[in-house]
Amino acid sequence: MTFRFGFARSWIRELAWLLGSWAFSWALLSQLFGYNYLRHPQLDIQLHSTYFQLHSTYFVLQPLLLTALVLLPAATLVTGGRVLASAFRRSGPNAVLGLLVSIWAVLGLLVAGVLLRR
Numbered sequence: 001m002t003f004r005f006g007f008a009r010s011w012i013r014e015l016a017w018l019l020g021s022w023a024f025s026w027a028l029l030s031q032l033f034g035y036n037y038l039r040h041p042q043l044d045i046q047l048h049s050t051y052f053q054l055h056s057t058y059f060v061l062q063p064l065l066l067t068a069l070v071l072l073p074a075a076t077l078v079t080g081g082r083v084l085a086s087a088f089r090r091s092g093p094n095a096v097l098g099l100l101v102s103i104w105a106v107l108g109l110l111v112a113g114v115l116l117r118r
Contacts (some may be wrong), residue, residue, distance in 0.1 A: 003015060010091070010092040011088070011092060012100060013092060014092045014093065014095075014096050017079065017082065017093075017096075018075055018079075018096065020078075020099060021071055021074045021075040021078050022067070022071050022075075023081075024074055024105060025067050025070040025071040025074050026067060027039075029070060036065070037063050038063045038067075039063075040063060040064060041062075042060050042061065042063075043060070043061050043062075043063055043066060044058070044059075044060055045058070045059040045060075045061065046058045046059075070105065072100070072104070072107075075096075075100060076097075076100045076101075076104065079093055079096050079097045079100060080097060083097050
């Protein structure tokens, strides 16, 4: 089996795009919570609204989990835009988009299971 450098370059490019999406997520959350939010063992988030009543307004999350929750939509939008721009011709973005869609599907099933259990 021979190793093709073009194949490796394609995957390095995809990892760079995902790393860029993570950097965007980190920068966004750093602006919201301060630049040292990853040092805390947990983040306590309480939401207030004067226009509508929020029932569960207090959340306790791990900082990396919160970053992943912001990364998933950001990476999906970036990768989806790249796939549409290339008209599904390149295999690297297609594979990453397939992975992201499968993660969304698993999360959707978990949420549906929680909602149906009630």
